[in-house]
Amino acid sequence: MAKIELIGVTKRFGKTTALNNVTLEVHDKEFFVLFGPAGAGKTTLLNNIAGIQIPEEGMVKIGGQIVNQVDPAERNVAMVFENYALYPHMTVYDNIASPLRSPRYKKDEGYIKDAVQRVAALMKIEMLLERLPSQLSNGQRQRVALGRALVREPNVFLMDEPLAHLDAKLRNHMRSELKEMQAAFATTSIYVTHDFMEAMSLGDRIAIINNGEIVQLGTGDEIYYMPCNEFVAQLMGDPEINLLSCRLVKGDGGYSVVWDEAPEHRMFMPANNALFDRFEKLSRADIHMGIRPQNAHYHFEPVEGAIRGTVYAFETIGNKSVLTAQIGDTHLRMIAPNGLPVNLDQDVYVTFDIDRAIFFDAGSTEYIGRFDEAAIRELAAAQAKEA
Amino acid sequence: MTAQKRLYSILKNAGLAIYAIFALFPLLWMVLLTFKSDAEMLTTTFVFHPTLVNYEEVLLKTDYFRYIKDSIIVAGGAVIISVLAGVPAAYALARYNFKKKEDIAFQILSFKFAPEILVVLPLYMIYDKLGLYDTYFGLIWVYQLISMPLIIWVVRGYFEDISVEIEHAAQVDGYSWWQIFFKILVPLIRPGLVASALLCFIFAWNSFTFPLLLAGIKIEPITVAATKYLAQNTVHYGQMAVAATFSALPSIIFAICIQKHLVRGLSFGAVKG
Incomplete structure (x- = not known):
């Protein structure tokens, strides 16, 4: 139960910089998600908070105290490692009991027995307590690793992709379980993942990390609807956002966009002064328009204002499908219902919800704006108040 | 098919029998010699008048047990020092990155490359100067x-097999480095440590060139x-055989006791599954 602060933390390994001047504040009792691609520095950040690694520059504070010089054993953090890091020569029971037997967190055996039973019941591993880690499946090992972290009451839970190796059903179950547990324990948690769904559903707030730097910080909705650049937009969302190279055309008292792949179609924008003001300030006319797959629509008959293309692929991803259309050299992803009768290479006509588009600077790939930005800011503010 | 199988089985067993004779006959012959008197030594093979006179001569009339004690002290001492210094060295080579790490590791291995007789003469000169000649140390x-x-x-191989996260997990669990070392690491390297230490003991016990030239009077x-037992003009084969049989006993006993662990310890990694 503590606030975690990182101030200007830089961590280098030889010549590579794993963390570059990271400043971050995790509120007390918050469920904080670190989300980013592989090799972004997520695990390094956790290790620096746990004290397994010590930053070259900057400060790490737990509960207001600078802990740079404090051993991991004295920081009162619990950590779940991505590769489980169970002790191979100890039974599941002894593994879970290990923190409670250490000199730092010593408890009597009676207490330990109760605590281990409680955690084992929570993790549904009661019948595995006498086994060795080598006799468990990956999912079971992961639950033992979680159990070892949950058995005591630390300042902060650090979880490094704890659900990555579970099968889909168990993962969904554990995801909601984790969220409930965190609410019940009221303990600050920092959770690392590269799964967008996990990040969105678990995190009170999410930090996007890339190349050792925090790229964006905010609630899930905030980041999803107002990604600060194209990288974040592509990371958040599955299927991935469509980014279309467009030209801005000014005229008739407003703006319209023309997609490079379909120059004959002019898409008129609804009036929006805040957005148009930002367009005014741009030094160039080319922009990237981000269209989420659910905001692009397919038609099999010619429709007013639709752009013609051909069906490139149709794949089912669970309860929905992704229809990919080829227009010029661009592949455009759209959400479609399962079982849609569709033939490859048949003609398809595409329209966009232009009022849901996200605009990016074509040069810097930075966020410019979107039409309903004000509404999303309100939503984010409400969420922040709630959390 | 069955005939073929039977033939294969016969050939296999015959091969194994030949190998067993090849491997064990010298030992059997040595034991037989211990029971022969000098007179019958070169004139009989399997039929002779067994006598215990060689045993009496060697075990009771010479300092035989002092030699055994010297062997135990030097071989045992060598293994203890090697474990105390070698395990931390192995840990450092497995865990830390430092300049020329692989060169140092290879240098250590290369100590075993040179023939003992090559290094023992310069060592003799050095030992003589330093006063180390003919000492246990x-x-x-x-x-x-x-x-x-x-x-x-x-x-080192065992340490490398233990993922570093296991140590990190133990740190986070509240253990100090020394506690981690003894509670987590030592149990995991134990098979390799025991097997290699016992093998080292046998090698040190069997060493001949070094003690021949660097000791031999007091030790x-x-x-x-x-x-x-090779005297000036007579050779007491029987007595030599007794001495050799007894000196081979520790190696044989160890090898039989730890046979299973020896093979497992030297060929398996620490963390399986």
């Missing part, structure tokens, strides 16, 4: 050439002392 020191590389290389390990 001197022999234990030189035996590190035999035992240290083996222990470092085997145990006489059994391998060197066995040559005493």
